[in-house]
Amino acid sequence: MDAATIAIISEILELALKVGVPAVQKAIAAMGKTEITLADVQALHGLVSAAESYFATAKTTTAAS
Amino acid sequence: MRKSIAPLLLVLALIGGWGAILSGCDTDSKDFVPNAYKSLSAAGTAYDGIMKAAAIAYQHGQLTEAQKDQIVKYGDAFQGAYNIAVAALAEYVALSQSNSSDGDKAVQALSDVAAQLATLQNYATPILNLTGSK
Numbered sequence: 001m002d003a004a005t006i007a008i009i010s011e012i013l014e015l016a017l018k019v020g021v022p023a024v025q026k027a028i029a030a031m032g033k034t035e036i037t038l039a040d041v042q043a044l045h046g047l048v049s050a051a052e053s054y055f056a057t058a059k060t061t062t063a064a065s
Numbered sequence: 066m067r068k069s070i071a072p073l074l075l076v077l078a079l080i081g082g083w084g085a086i087l088s089g090c091d092t093d094s095k096d097f098v099p100n101a102y103k104s105l106s107a108a109g110t111a112y113d114g115i116m117k118a119a120a121i122a123y124q125h126g127q128l129t130e131a132q133k134d135q136i137v138k139y140g141d142a143f144q145g146a147y148n149i150a151v152a153a154l155a156e157y158v159a160l161s162q163s164n165s166s167d168g169d170k171a172v173q174a175l176s177d178v179a180a181q182l183a184t185l186q187n188y189a190t191p192i193l194n195l196t197g198s199k
Contacts, residue, residue, distance in 0.1 A: 030106035036098045041155040044102070047109030048147055051140025054120040055133060 097168060098161070101154050101175060105147070108178050112143050115189050122193055132192055139188055143181040150174035 026047065033040065119136050122128050128136075153174040160167070 027106055027110040031103055033102065034099055036102045036158065038155060038158050041102060041105075041151060041158055044105050044109060044151045044154075045148060047106065048112050048144050049116075051116060051137040051144060054116040054140075055123055055137065057120065 098154070098158060101157075101171060104175060105150055105154065105178065108182050109147060111182060112140070112147065112185065115185060115193075116140055118193050119189055128192065136185070136189055136192075139181070139185040143178070143185050146174070146177040146181040150178045 116136075119128065119133070123133050150171070153171040157168055157171045
């Protein structure tokens with residue numbers, strides 16, 4: 001990844017951080033790591049949820065409204 | 066507010082996910098584990114951003130059931146590849162601590178994650194109208 005790409009990603013991530021997106025906050029923290037432990041790697045499982053679960057939340061919100 | 070966040074999530078997901086995954090595959094480098102970790106972190110964030118954007122679009126009636134089902138199908142495929150890659154990297158880290166690790170499995174898993182993410186992105190991007198303003 002070249003410096004220009006990194007700069008673009010950094011700017012976007014900073015903007016998203018201001019917006020308060022939890023997942024992006026985690027990604028920013030991950031980018032700063034140099035020493036990776038086994039626990040760090042295992043924690044990656046928590047970044048993603050089952051695909052259907054994203055829509056189940058949306059469906060619940062729609063039904064409630 | 067939520068609707069304006071969805072395109073932002075997708076933009077950073079696409080740029081961050083692609084760039085990071087491509088940089089994490091040299092097992093001979095001492096940076097392999099940090100790069101692979103960051104690649105997977107970016108890929109997971111990319112997937113999360115795409116799925117949240119899709120869910121918001123679905124909530125607003127901008128996706129058909131068929132489109133939603135296809136995104137779920139691609140999402141499931143990505144999640145499967147992602148979890149395998151995380152497990153492979155975890156195994157590599159654990160074994161490397163005893164000086165007996167093989168990075169090929171982790172590298173192949175990373176490649177699979179990249180492929181599945183690309184499939185999801187290629188399908189979802191035009192549907193979610195990333196570049197359009199609504």
